[in-house]
Amino acid sequence: MSVTGVGSPSLPRSPLADTVLERLTATYGAAADPARAAPMRAYMKNVAPFLGLTTPVRRALSRTVVEGTPRPDETDCTAVALRCWRLPEREYQYFAVDYLRRHARVLSSGFLPVARHLVSTTPWWDTVDLLAAHVVGALVAADPALKADMDAWIVDEDLWIARTALLHQLRYKERTDTERLFTYCLHQSGHPDFFIRKAIGWALREYAKTDPEAVRGFLAREKGRFAPLSVREALKNIGA
Template sequence: MTHSLVDEIMERLVRSYEAARDPERAVSAAAYMRDQFAFLGIASPARRALDRVVRAGLPAPTEEDLSAVATACWERKEREYQYFACDWLRAHVANAGPNFLLTAHTLITTKSWWDTVDALAAHVVGGLVARHPQLRVEMDAWVEDDNMWVVRTAILHQLNYRQETDTDRLFGYCTRQAGHPDFFVRKAIGWALRQYARTNAEAVRGYLSQQGHVLSPLSVREAAKHL
């Protein structure tokens, strides 16, 4: 391969995405996201099919490759490129070391909205912390951050941990941010608790009985939805 991996991926990606551009669908997709981002107008199933072709035959990426490709995708105007980066990082998070958390932080705090932040929180940051437990202390700092998307990430990073969930951290984070003024943080609290209730409903019931009075009605409603 004469190009670097990032060059090869971006050339394939731009070529594939441009050929699939749908201006009419792009308008509706942008409207759904409150016109914060431009879109190519590629539906998710079609985009993921294109992504599989783009990734075919490529070597395993290094941590540097992961950072370079994600950065290149974040620099593109259309949102689908950021979706590709989130899916690619999710697939290769095992190749990243603890220092990759710095890159994840940059992605979370740039072009921030729930669609990319949640994917990065649950599948990238969550994967990093699971593989590098020393990063738990970073989550303790993130949950107190001034940036609401960083706070949301800390609350959601254990979303897929199931029996491996650190309940002291989960419940502690929810209590510490119970009065957060932003909808997206209060919603994340309810979502994190509801998800953990699928694994340990009694623990979530117990937490709500003891601390539900400090949570927002939104958080409690979301948490108890399936209890």
């Protein structure tokens, strides 16, 4: 089914989420490193405060947090993600993204409004790109009716929603809907923002690993419509 709702999702009750969040905040909080937090926040353009946990440390702590917990269902995943997004420090949102990636198979089409909320709330490439490729992409692959939602997202005024539509097929390889990919790129070819222009190039570059001639041919026909950044990114590994 197509999912078109845009409102903020409600927070469901989940005893498992209660347990995970209690462990998470205690474990991450005890390991916080203020000396690292400031430069991490600066690197991410002050989009959010940080605890100062490096990726290897954070992932090791995350394994401790979920150790022994049962497999979540969609309600549990929704509760974990929304509660992490309500916490200020960015590492909690990283945990949520990893949790959703790990359990993407339990998510149904009905999760798409939650994914949209996550993409559009405190958005930056560090969370948006992973949600696009590993969560939204998985949802659309499992339910092709959601392609209609992607058709709406690609023309959304929120650049992060549009970027998600551009990138949701990143992992599809030979399953890529080529016509839709190229149409999306053309839809946004005149966008002035760096993050959209970069996403166009990245989406094309990734598909070029599967069908380089299709990408070359597309750009040969439409090259004049794209920013140089998009073209350079698309042809980075295959040449003109």
